[in-house]
Amino acid sequence: MRPDEISAAIRAKFPQVKEEAGTNYIIVPKESILEVSEYIKNPPLSFDNLHCITGIDRKEKIEVIYTLYSIGEHYGVTIKINLTSEDLNIASVSAIWKSANWLEREVYDLFGVIFSGHPDLRRILNPYDWQGYPLRKDYSNPQLIAKPRL
Amino acid sequence: MVVIEKIPGAELIRKVPGGGFFLTTSESFLKWGKASSLWPMTFGLACCAIEMIATGAPRFDIDRFGAGVFRASPRQCDVMVVAGTICVKMNDCIRRLYAQMPEPKYVIALGNCAISGGIFYYDTYSVTKGTESLGIKVDVFIPGCPPRPENLLFGLMKLQEKIRREKDAAR
Numbered sequence A: 001m002r003p004d005e006i007s008a009a010i011r012a013k014f015p016q017v018k019e020e021a022g023t024n025y026i027i028v029p030k031e032s033i034l035e036v037s038e039y040i041k042n043p044p045l046s047f048d049n050l051h052c053i054t055g056i057d058r059k060e061k062i063e064v065i066y067t068l069y070s071i072g073e074h075y076g077v078t079i080k081i082n083l084t085s086e087d088l089n090i091a092s093v094s095a096i097w098k099s100a101n102w103l104e105r106e107v108y109d110l111f112g113v114i115f116s117g118h119p120d121l122r123r124i125l126n127p128y129d130w131q132g133y134p135l136r137k138d139y140s141n142p143q144l145i146a147k148p149r150l
Numbered sequence B: 001m002v003v004i005e006k007i008p009g010a011e012l013i014r015k016v017p018g019g020g021f022f023l024t025t026s027e028s029f030l031k032w033g034k035a036s037s038l039w040p041m042t043f044g045l046a047c048c049a050i051e052m053i054a055t056g057a058p059r060f061d062i063d064r065f066g067a068g069v070f071r072a073s074p075r076q077c078d079v080m081v082v083a084g085t086i087c088v089k090m091n092d093c094i095r096r097l098y099a100q101m102p103e104p105k106y107v108i109a110l111g112n113c114a115i116s117g118g119i120f121y122y123d124t125y126s127v128t129k130g131t132e133s134l135g136i137k138v139d140v141f142i143p144g145c146p147p148r149p150e151n152l153l154f155g156l157m158k159l160q161e162k163i164r165r166e167k168d169a170a171r
Helices: A003-013 A030-041 A100-111 B026-036 B048-056 B088-100 B112-116 B149-164
Strands: A049-057 A061-070 A075-084 A089-091 A114-116 B079-083 B106-110 B140-142
Touching: A003 A030, A003 A075, A030 A075, A030 A089, A049 A100, A061 A100, A100 A114, B026 B149, B048 B079, B048 B106, B048 B149, B079 B088, B106 B112, B106 B149, B140 B149
Parallel strands: A089 A114, B079 B106, B106 B140
Antiparallel strands: A049 A061, A061 A075
């Protein structure tokens, strides 16, 4: 299946799902992440491999990005979820894909997104007593040495 | 010439027929021994560790300088080669390893990251700015990103030179 066909198949099943303009990324409202995940994990789409969960801080919102791949069918899809800075709660998909456990911990560690329903949500890369979320745009700490502008 | 009868316990010494004596101070003998059998720790942090491994392998052969016995326990080591980027999460680990090494102990900072943080100096939240910022005194700094194995061998020779010039050998 081509990326536009995958996107069309998911949008036909869930009308609340949109496609990002100019790409085949799928924008899912955060309330429906669990049902969409459940649907695309199983046949006919069978995305059985969750490669990566990452985030982008766009200042007014934080995007959480899921990169999925189907090992049997050799195609992939990218899912985006927009979170407003006020409400960073999202349902955990670690019950659907086991690999989400550590990936969600990483996004929690670096962006402060709270994955509700996660079995063990604590920091994974930084020390457990770390303050703040380092990949946010507004992050700073006294040890940071700013690069001089040339 | 030393008259052998003047040495205490001379009856225990037998001169090899045709052999001679070699006189030195116990101080410099001890220093020579220390410098010629440095045991580094099996301890690498990042890509500089690969260069350290290459230095230990036959092509460069750190064993020629008596430093080829990489020990897997800090309690059997003389030299800690800090080879690579020190992440904040490794700070306590490195301090503990250094504290576990018996005296006399020496530290080589291998590569720019172990000297000052290197390319991770600016705008990085997770990297410690060098070995000395942990409160560990460094004997030899080897710059490079990463340094060649020859640089590590040169640094090792500098360390041996330093040990041989020490004021107090029983440090």
